[in-house]
Amino acid sequence: MDIMGYPMETIYLTGLIVFGCITFLYVLVSDLIHGAFEVFSHILSPTLVLSFFTILGACGYVLETITSVNSWFILGISAGSSLILVSLLNIFVLIPLASAEASLNYAEEDLRGRIGKVITSIPSDGFGEVFIEGISGNIAKTAISLDNEPIGQGSKILIVDVKSGVVHVMPYEQTALL
Template structure:
């Protein structure tokens, strides 16, 4: 069988190579196309390229090793590619996207957190605070909310955030003994 004047095996191999090259380009320049897959996840360019690669690779292998008809091979390849694409989406792309979100933080999410002063805050001045989190240690500039000095090592509570500076107040945790 021929497609576009090429033998079917040559067509599948050419499609595989071209789509592989486009996939490599997508890896390097994919940020430009990321908005396309936001609304409908199955229009994600990574899934479309993966489907074409799965289809062309499966079709090429079946054309080479089996005596089945080309139409039947194409149908089998479409089914296999669709199943592999679904597995790729749910077991690779979805967990990766949620993992990326869980490691990030916003400044607003720091309100109400408790941290430790590592550079003392003078009156009317700035120091530095460290906040421990599941994803690591966050270090930010800090100022006292009441405009008083806070010494190094003091535990503080983040009350407000303005222009990247955390406004804090000394924090004393409740111990079981004081109750």
């Protein structure tokens, strides 16, 4: 079957290339132009629409080249499989990504009471550096001794307070409860 003198394979391949490139570019710059599509994103996501036509072109091209089935039947099979794949993409990839936690930031107040390790010795009247391990990652912070006592490298510390991004620490002494 031909449309405007072009065979269906050419139309499907052209659609695959064009919509594939547009989809790729949209994924790269979607954060920059997200506001322009905000009105439509509640109805149809541009990512889903572009993916639908990309998959339609790919399925149509493959079926046209390897089968001798009627072109209208191939169009229907391609549209159906594209709809199913795009729905799966939306349900299993895009929706979970949209609801995922986007930040691994921490509040400085959350550091109080945590135990860390001195990586740069803390002098009695100066600053050192401590290392705090956490679930979301490791943190290195500038530290000062709470009691103006020097704390050596490798010592365990307890964070008592945080002021202006500097943690105030004291040596950590683990006591056993009997």
